[in-house]
Amino acid sequence: MESMEQLYETHAQTVYRYLYSITQNADLSEELTQETFCQAMKTIHQFRGECKLSVWLCQIAKRAWYRELNRNKKKPVVSLDELEIPLPSGRNPEKDVLRNEEKLAMFRMLHQLDAKTKEVMYLRLSGELSFAEIGDIVGQSENWARVTFYRGKQKMTRGRSEWSQD
Missing domain, CATH: 1.10.10.10 (Winged helix-like DNA-binding domain superfamily/Winged helix DNA-binding domain)
Structure with missing residues (x-):
């Protein structure tokens, strides 16, 4: 088995791209990628080798995304009146x-x-x-x-x- 550092270097980009494809948010994808590898470190002994390591990591990532969705359901919703969204200069609405x-x-x-x-x-x-x-x-x-x-x-x-x- 590879070291966790090698595992991260080899598979982080794949996990990140997978998460970005379902979240459409770069910051959240980065955060969930880190969470995925933390979880993988804790549970690497459970990896049975029945699939590729990247597939196993993407499954962990998907579960991390579901947990994030559940956490967000519990957060209070901000009304649109409370938001101020400035238009960047040079943009054509x-x-x-x-x-x-x-x-x-x-x-x-x-x-x-x-x-x-x-x-x-x-x-x-x-x-x-x-x-x-x-x-x-x-x-x-x-x-x-x-x-x-x-x-x-x-x-x-x-x-x-x-x-x-x-």
Whole structure:
């Protein structure tokens, strides 16, 4: 077994990218990556070698993300009136709104996909993971990840008409 330092150097980027793909928050992803490796140090004796180490670490990361979600449910919600959001200089609010609408439309289409395809699409688009890494995370082959991603893109380009027929 590698030392924890080697383990971190080898797998930290993969874990971080995986977390970023599901959180869309760089700071939170970094924090959860650290938490993942702390948890891995405590439980490394439980690793049975039935999967790749990176897959095991991503499972720990996913559980850390779920814990974070549960913690946030318990925090009080701040009203929008209490927030002051300054506009950065040089930004074009109209372009930002259009860009956000395009993103929303894309995420609405992604949301219509089946769970496995949706996960592959998120990991590839948001996490910028390779197909081999995606295959490892979801317990499938690299080729399966490629085909699933391709079919997901095809469904999204055909539009909602296909989903209404399913």
